[in-house]
Amino acid sequence: MPPPPLTPAPLTPAPLNRRQVLVTVLAAAAVAAAGCRASEDASPRPAAGPTGSSVSPPPHPLLAVLHAEHRLLAGYDATARVHPELATRLAPLRADHVEHVAALQAARTDPAGAPAGATPAGTDPADGVAGGATPDGATPDGAAPGGATPAGATPSGAGPESGAAGSAPAAPPVPNSAAAALAALRAAERAAAAAGASAAETAPAEHAALLASISACEASHQVLLAVGAGRPAPG
Amino acid sequence: MTEPVQALQTALAAEHAVIWGYAVVGARLDPALRDQVRVADAAHRDRRDATAELVRRLGGDPVPTSPSYVLPFVVAEPRAALRLAVHLEEGAAAAWRYVVAATDERPLRRTAIAALTDAAIRAAHWRRLVTPDSPTVPFPGAQP
Numbered sequence: 001m002p003p004p005p006l007t008p009a010p011l012t013p014a015p016l017n018r019r020q021v022l023v024t025v026l027a028a029a030a031v032a033a034a035g036c037r038a039s040e041d042a043s044p045r046p047a048a049g050p051t052g053s054s055v056s057p058p059p060h061p062l063l064a065v066l067h068a069e070h071r072l073l074a075g076y077d078a079t080a081r082v083h084p085e086l087a088t089r090l091a092p093l094r095a096d097h098v099e100h101v102a103a104l105q106a107a108r109t110d111p112a113g114a115p116a117g118a119t120p121a122g123t124d125p126a127d128g129v130a131g132g133a134t135p136d137g138a139t140p141d142g143a144a145p146g147g148a149t150p151a152g153a154t155p156s157g158a159g160p161e162s163g164a165a166g167s168a169p170a171a172p173p174v175p176n177s178a179a180a181a182l183a184a185l186r187a188a189e190r191a192a193a194a195a196g197a198s199a200a201e202t203a204p205a206e207h208a209a210l211l212a213s214i215s216a217c218e219a220s221h222q223v224l225l226a227v228g229a230g231r232p233a234p235g
Numbered sequence: 236m237t238e239p240v241q242a243l244q245t246a247l248a249a250e251h252a253v254i255w256g257y258a259v260v261g262a263r264l265d266p267a268l269r270d271q272v273r274v275a276d277a278a279h280r281d282r283r284d285a286t287a288e289l290v291r292r293l294g295g296d297p298v299p300t301s302p303s304y305v306l307p308f309v310v311a312e313p314r315a316a317l318r319l320a321v322h323l324e325e326g327a328a329a330a331w332r333y334v335v336a337a338t339d340e341r342p343l344r345r346t347a348i349a350a351l352t353d354a355a356i357r358a359a360h361w362r363r364l365v366t367p368d369s370p371t372v373p374f375p376g377a378q379p
Contacts, residue, residue, distance in 0.1 A: 216351045224363065
């Protein structure tokens with residue numbers, strides 16, 4: 001459980017230095033993450049487990065969000081190609097989406113659920129990833145071995161997931177003016193944030209926090225893309 | 236699963252701390268930015284009041300604010316005040332992300348997602364002024 005962002009001051013002022021407070025905050029994050037894992041153990045699995053019937057399993061709850069991330073990446077790449085002067089500004093936002101893709105793929109292939117969300121590399125590799133026991137959404141695109149999907153090099157137009165749900169995410173045409181191109185990206189981020197928030201509302205507990213964080217990140221992108229476009233960022 | 240009311244109490248405690256912290260931010264920040272501090276502070280006060288009310292409705296006794304808090308670092312000049320503002324919003328985001336995972340109840344999830352999102356937006360807003368080259372984090376509320 002995360003403590004408050006600031007530690008209440010003790011009645012007798014004790015020398016609590018910065019490092020100690022930061023350690024407290026970081027430890028609390030780990031506890032919160034553990035809480036997510038604990039809660040997932042207690043919650044029923046989503047109704048996606050294969051039961052041996054010939055009925056196709058429903059799509060994995062993360063799949064739509066993953067596709068949206070690939071579409072956004074394609075949009076960022078296309079925009080930076082047409083407007084190289086925007087590339088530096090867009091780079092950190094694009095990098096966030098690369099992280100989203102990696103975390104979503106890790107969450108899809110790890111039956112124990114998503115990692116805390118920040119560092120896919122911190123997950124326990126022995127935790128069923130390679131066990132072939134992927135229970136959910138057994139779509140063939142999930143078989144990319146070892147997370148080999150080149151998330152950082154998604155070509156515009158078709159992500160590696162494109163074969164899965166039929167629709168290849170084609171990057172929409174990039175507007176000729178840089179301002180309009182930024183506005184188009186902003187609209188895409190807004191749509192993705194809204195869809196992600198909806199998904200987070202109904203997702204099983206083990207995915208809800210990850211989806212909520214991704215949606216929140218996209219909302220922050222939307223605001224940053226508006227800076228300098230005549231719209232002040234809200235305080 | 237953690238009881239939603241416990242998670243809400245955590246979020247309420249976070250909002251108390253954030254409001255206290257914004258007073259420090261406002262006192263140290265460049266005066267040109269103080270209007271933005273007031274907007275952020277007001278948003279957190281609204282969130283605090285709504286959260287306390289929610290805790291009451293769920294049968295809990297809302298946690299009180301603390302008379303004072305320990306700052307994570309010395310806040311003596313405007314740049315440190317900005318960093319504190321980032322720290323406060325990151326803390327709020329972490330608390331609300333925790334609420335997201337602690338409930339299956341859709342209205343409460345929606346509330347928590349909205350609060351997490353607001354905190355992420357404000358964190359990015361402040362971060363842009365501190366570290367313009369990396370104004371966002373990929374997973375607001377999850378510590379790096």
